[in-house]
Structure formats: structure tokens, C-alpha cells
Amino acid sequence: MKILTAAQIRAADAFTIAQEPISSLDLMERAANAVVAWLTQRHGSETPFFVFCGPGNNGGDGLAVARLLHQRGYDLHVFLVGAGPKQSSDFTQNLNRLPQEIPVTPVTSASELPTALPQQAVALDALLGTGLTRALEGPFAQVVDYLNQQPVPLVSVDVPSGLFTDAATPAGSTVVQADITLTFEQPKLAFVLPSSGPNVGEWHVLPIGLHPDFLAQVTSPYQLLVPENVKKLLRPRAKFSHKGTFGHALLAGGSYGKMGAITMSSQAALRAGVGLLTVQVPQVGYNILQTAVPEAMVLTDEQADYLTQFPEDLSRYQCIGIGPGLGQAEASGLALENLFRQKLPPLVLDADALNLVASNRQLRQHLPPGSILTPHPKEFERLTGPATSDDHRLQLLQSFCAEHDCYVVLKGAHTCIGTPTGDFYFNTTGNPGMATGGTGDVLTGILTGLRAQGYSALEACQLGVYLHGLAGDLAAEALGEASLVASDVYRYLGAALKKLSQNP
Ligand SMILES: NC(=O)C1=CN([C@@H]2O[C@H](COP(=O)(O)OP(=O)(O)OC[C@H]3O[C@@H](n4cnc5c(N)ncnc54)[C@H](OP(=O)(O)O)[C@@H]3O)[C@@H](O)[C@H]2O)[C@@H](O)CC1
Ligand SMILES: Nc1ncnc2c1ncn2[C@@H]1O[C@H](COP(=O)(O)OP(=O)(O)O)[C@@H](O)[C@H]1O
Numbered sequence: 417m418k419i420l421t422a423a424q425i426r427a428a429d430a431f432t433i434a435q436e437p438i439s440s441l442d443l444m445e446r447a448a449n450a451v452v453a454w455l456t457q458r459h460g461s462e463t464p465f466f467v468f469c470g471p472g473n474n475g476g477d478g479l480a481v482a483r484l485l486h487q488r489g490y491d492l493h494v495f496l497v498g499a500g501p502k503q504s505s506d507f508t509q510n511l512n513r514l515p516q517e518i519p520v521t522p523v524t525s526a527s528e529l530p531t532a533l534p535q536q537a538v539a540l541d542a543l544l545g546t547g548l549t550r551a552l553e554g555p556f557a558q559v560v561d562y563l564n565q566q567p568v569p570l571v572s573v574d575v576p577s578g579l580f581t582d583a584a585t586p587a588g589s590t591v592v593q594a595d596i597t598l599t600f601e602q603p604k605l606a607f608v609l610p611s612s613g614p615n616v617g618e619w620h621v622l623p624i625g626l627h628p629d630f631l632a633q634v635t636s637p638y639q640l641l642v643p644e645n646v647k648k649l650l651r652p653r654a655k656f657s658h659k660g661t662f663g664h665a666l667l668a669g670g671s672y673g674k675m676g677a678i679t680m681s682s683q684a685a686l687r688a689g690v691g692l693l694t695v696q697v698p699q700v701g702y703n704i705l706q707t708a709v710p711e712a713m714v715l716t717d718e719q720a721d722y723l724t725q726f727p728e729d730l731s732r733y734q735c736i737g738i739g740p741g742l743g744q745a746e747a748s749g750l751a752l753e754n755l756f757r758q759k760l761p762p763l764v765l766d767a768d769a770l771n772l773v774a775s776n777r778q779l780r781q782h783l784p785p786g787s788i789l790t791p792h793p794k795e796f797e798r799l800t801g802p803a804t805s806d807d808h809r810l811q812l813l814q815s816f817c818a819e820h821d822c823y824v825v826l827k828g829a830h831t832c833i834g835t836p837t838g839d840f841y842f843n844t845t846g847n848p849g850m851a852t853g854g855t856g857d858v859l860t861g862i863l864t865g866l867r868a869q870g871y872s873a874l875e876a877c878q879l880g881v882y883l884h885g886l887a888g889d890l891a892a893e894a895l896g897e898a899s900l901v902a903s904d905v906y907r908y909l910g911a912a913l914k915k916l917s918q919n920p
């Protein structure tokens with residue numbers, strides 16, 4: 417699913433109005449109906465709604481929602497902020513359509529608001545949407561400060577008011593802290609970035625029938641990984657296939673005290689469906705691997721505690737994953753330098769392999785093209801230098817991927833896959849239960865296992881990142897977020913694969 421800018425959404429709106437055709441007022445009605453359907457499914461008519469409307473079409477949505485909720489027997493109170501000469505015509509028409517029984521209070525300062533909203537109420541933020549042009553001040557800022565302090569669920573229509581959707585929101589400005597955001601047709605870039613995402617709360621995309629021709633032809637470098645698209649990448653296992661059909665992966669890593677990392681990567685590669693797995697570990701890891709992962713073959717280094725070499729014959733492997741638990745011994749760095757000089761199958765580089773690359777210019781310059789790198793933000797900034805904002809981080813991601821012709825899986829709440837072509841894919845699965853040591857090692861194993869099966873680098877990234885998060889979600893559903901540990905993620909990988917393949 418594409419992520420569009422505010423200008424593209426306005427163009428989609430205009431195209432739909434002209435081509436469907438539909439009046440802008442009726443399009444607003446469709447949007448309001450979608451919001452009302454969502455709200456009434458979750459809140460019975462005993463819930464009073466307090467609806468805060470700005471002067472533009474976002475406020476117009478709020479007024480239409482108020483009318484439709486009233487028709488369904490809900491108690492409402494509407495507050496108007498900034499209405500006047502600038503109000504949009506659809507706002508005015510919806511204000512005129514508002515039944516007289518609904519109390520309407522124009523607000524010019526916070527002192528005109530109730531001391532506190534009743535605890536059983538829901539507040540609806542329809543102050544400003546994608547038409548925001550500057551940081552909030554005056555009555556808008558006062559009302560938003562007030563809303564952020566109320567002990568009631570706060571639901572934003574389209575966008576939390578005060579949040580810039582496709583540019584950085586000025587530091588220190590007032591922004592709605594939504595519990596829920598009901599956004600129209602397409603998610604906004606600000607929803608998936610770490611500095612603005614927390615304001616959005618849980619978000620849901622409500623289709624409002626924007627014209628499919630426009631959505632098909634509009635281009636955006638930003639996409640969301642959604643099950644309908646990711647599912648298409650899955651390759652069924654043919655009846656007459658055998659273990660050779662599904663590739664032979666090599667995982668290399670582990671060091672004294674860090675054998676768990678490579679052990680979990682190994683489990684994950686197997687659960688991702690690889691045909692054969694060999695694991696190269698220092699001698700200290702031999703018994704551990706053979707006991708914990710009996711399905712894997714194990715090669716040992718001549719060193720006891722860390723890796724100093726890679727197997728001589730690499731031609732038998734379809735992918736090599738390097739890094740989990742590797743450590744940063746100088747000899748491991750030298751082994752990596754030697755490796756990068758050879759003709760190689762596709763690589764997945766993680767953790768200390770990335771730290772070694774970051775600290776060694778030789779390695780950085782000879783990064784094999786087509787490699788997949790899986791840094792968390794700190795590892796990423798070791799590779800590129802510090803990012804000053806979310807936008808800057810995306811720029812760094814784009815230039816790093818282009819310069820090194822590689823794929824970077826920048827891990828986070830919405831993991832972002834950067835590509836050499838400049839396209840970005842944001843993940844939609846995963847949960848805070850996955851913020852626990854070792855879940856990244858599991859991802860490395862999944863990516864290595866998929867790449868070895870013949871998925872392209874981009875396919876492996878999309879499928880692997882999505883499935884990893886989905887496995888985490890299924891694990892959290894069964895066990896709760898706090899107790900989730902990394903090994904649960906590979907234990908639920910089979911269930912995630914099954915769920916994705918059965919997605920309608
Ligand atoms: N296709 C879709 O997705 C559909 C979208 N729809 C809805 O339309 C919304 C977009 O509506 P919109 O363009 O009228 O903009 P909106 O956000 O209401 O505000 C504009 C007004 O606010 C003002 N203003 C701006 N910044 C300000 C500030 N800081 N402080 C104070 N004022 C400020 C600005 O005036 P300015 O002073 O900038 O000239 C102008 O008067 C969208 O989010 C969705 O809810 C649906 O109805 C149907 C289909
Ligand atoms: N809040 C969150 N929501 C979704 N996914 C998360 C969240 N926190 C962490 N994750 C995921 O968990 C993994 C953590 O990886 P990483 O930081 O490398 O951990 P480790 O090095 O301990 O293995 C990443 O895939 C990341 O996307």
C-alpha cells in the first residue's frame with residue numbers, strides 16, 4: 417500500500433470528485449460514515465461524544481460524524497475552534513445540516529471548555545487534518561493541550577491535529593496525543609516514523625472509495641507492507657520437492673558467552689523453510705549447537721572462543737548470514753575482509769558483522785553488492801554517521817543503499833526496508849513485546865533461510881520482516897507482550913506462515 421503526501425491525497429480527492437463523479441460534500445459524507453461505522457462498532461449509544469471541529473474539511477468531517485451519531489441515538493456536544501471567514505464550504509454546509517438538539521459551543525479560549533470531560537465519554541479530534549500549514553498556536557494549541565489532559569479516549573479523525581504528515585513537525589509544537597487515529601484511504605508517512613508515530617496511537621485505515629485509477633498510477637517511494645501484497649511473494653512447496661529444492665544456508669557467528677544468538681538464528685532459518693543449514697561457530701559452540709539445533713550441521717573454527725575463518729568452499733551455499741553473537745575480535749574482522757574478496761553467494765549481515773564493517777573502511781568499500789544489512793538505529797548510525805531527524809535518517813538510508821547497492825533493514829517499531837532503487841517499505845506487524853534481546857538474531861535467521869530458498873533480496877526482506885513481526889504478534893496474543901522472548905518468535909513462525917498463506 418502506497419503512502420501518499422498531503423498534496424497527493426488532495427489530488428486523489430479532486431480526481432475522484434471529477435471522475436466518479438461525486439460531490440465533495442458526498443465524499444465527506446462517505447468519510448464520515450466510515451468513521452461512524454468504526455466508532456459505533458466499539459462504543460454503544462450510552463457513550464457521550466465530545467466533538468472538536470476546526471474550520472476546514474477536517475472540521476467538516478467532525479460535523480458530519482456528529483450528525484450521523486445523533487441519528488443513531490448518541491449524546492453529543494460539538495465545539496468549534498477557528499470557525500469564521502476561513503471556514504470551508506463543506507464545513508458550512510455540514511454546520512447548517514446539524515440538528516438543533518446538538519449543543520454547539522464556539523471556543524476562543526480554553527476557559528470556555530468544560531472543566532473535565534466525563535470519564536465514560538469519547539473525545540473526537542476533528543480540528544485540523546492534512547491541510548495543516550503551520551504549528552498550532554492560540555485557541556487551537558489551548559484546546560489540544562486541554563484534550564491531551566482529559567481522562568477519556570481521544571480519537572483523531574484522519575490525522576492527530578497539529579501533526580505534519582509529510583514534513584517534520586516543528587520541535588516543541590503542540591500536537592494531539594491520540595489514542596486512536598482513523599485515517600482515510602492511505603496511511604501518512606508521519607505515522608510510521610519514530611518521532612511522530614507515538615502521537616498517532618493505534619491507527620486504522622478507513623477506505624472511502626478514492627478512485628482506484630488514481631491510486632494505481634500515483635507513484636510514491638514509500639510503501640507499507642500489507643498482507644495482500646506480501647502473501648503474493650510466498651512460494652508453495654511442490655509435492656515432488658526435496659531438501660535440495662529449498663537451498664543450503666550457512667550461518668556464521670557466536671563467540672564465548674554469545675552462543676545463544678547464533679543458536680536462535682539457526683532455529684529461525686530452519687523454521688523459515690530452508691532445506692539444509694550449516695552453522696560455522698568457534699569450538700566453544702560445537703556441543704551447544706549440536707544439542708540445541710540437531711537439524712543443523714556444524715563446522716568449527718580452529719579458535720575456541722571466536723571466529724577467525726569461513727569455510728573454504730562457499731559454492732555449496734545459496735546464502736550466508738553472518739554476525740549474530742560474532743563479537744568484534746580483530747581476527748574476525750580479518751576473516752570478513754578475506755571473505756569479501758571472494759566470489760560470494762548472497763549475504764545477510766547483522767550485529768557485530770555490521771559493527772566490524774562500520775569500523776573498517778576496507779570492509780565498507782568492499783561490501784558485496786546485493787547484500788542485506790539488518791541494523792538497529794544505533795548500528796545504522798555507526799555505518800552512516802548520526803542522523804539529526806527522521807527525515808535525515810531516511811536520506812542517509814537512501815544514499816547508503818544506493819552507494820553500496822544493498823538492502824538495509826532498519827529495525828524498529830515500523831522496520832523500514834531501504835533499497836538501491838530508493839524505494840522504502842515500512843512494516844506493519846510486530847509489537848513492543850519484541851523489544852527484548854535476541855529478536856534481531858531471529859530476523860537474521862529468517863532472512864538467511866528465505867534468501868537461500870531463492871527469494872530475491874527484496875522479496876526476502878519484505879517477506880522476512882513481515883513474518884517476523886507477525887510471529888511476534890501471534891506469540892504476544894498467546895503469551896502477552898511482557899513475557900515474550902526471542903525464541904517465542906521462531907516458535908510462532910510456522911503459525912505466521914500459515915496465517916499469511918491463508919489470508920483471504
Ligand atoms: N481525500 C480525503 O482524504 C478526504 C479528506 N477529507 C478531510 O479533509 C481534510 C483536509 O481538509 P482541508 O484541506 O480543508 O484541511 P484542514 O486540515 O481541515 O485545515 C485547513 C484549514 O485550517 C487552517 N489552518 C491550517 N493550519 C492551521 C493552524 N496551524 N492553525 C490554524 N488554522 C490552520 C487553514 O487555513 P490557513 O490559515 O492555512 O489558510 C484552513 O482553513 C482531511 O484531513 C480529511 O479530514 C474528507 O472530508 C473527504 C475526503
Ligand atoms: N516496539 C516494537 N514494535 C515492533 N517491533 C519491535 C519493537 N521493538 C523491537 N522490535 C523488533 O525486534 C527486533 C529487535 O532487533 P535488535 O534490536 O537487533 O535485537 P537483538 O540485537 O537483541 O537481537 C527488530 O526486528 C525490531 O523491529
Ligand SMILES: [K+]
Pocket residue numbers: 474541542543544545572573574575576577
Ligand atoms: K484531526
